[in-house]
Amino acid sequence: MLPINKCLTCSGNLEEKEVTEMVQGGGNTVSLKVTALVCQKCGERYYHADIIRKFEEIKAKLERQETEDFTLVGQSFTVN
Numbered sequence: 001m002l003p004i005n006k007c008l009t010c011s012g013n014l015e016e017k018e019v020t021e022m023v024q025g026g027g028n029t030v031s032l033k034v035t036a037l038v039c040q041k042c043g044e045r046y047y048h049a050d051i052i053r054k055f056e057e058i059k060a061k062l063e064r065q066e067t068e069d070f071t072l073v074g075q076s077f078t079v080n
């Protein structure tokens with residue numbers, strides 16, 4: 001558990017929840033489910049240090065185009 005129990009932004013109560021987070025790098029996006037503490041008032045999310053490290057690892061892999069560990073679940077499009 002994180003060493004906080006109140007939101008640092010608004011002092012709201014934090015609740016442990018499973019959230020879907022998007023990590024972007026090298027033009028690609030990975031979405032993953034992680035446990036975060038979510039503020040019930042403003043929605044701010046707080047992550048454990050090991051989860052932040054995981055985001056950074058994924059981002060670094062995306063930037064190096066090392067996507068073989070990831071499962072392709074769809075394609076992203078944009079409208080110009």
Ligand SMILES: [Zn+2]
Nearest residue numbers: 007010039042
């Ligand atoms: Zn808050």
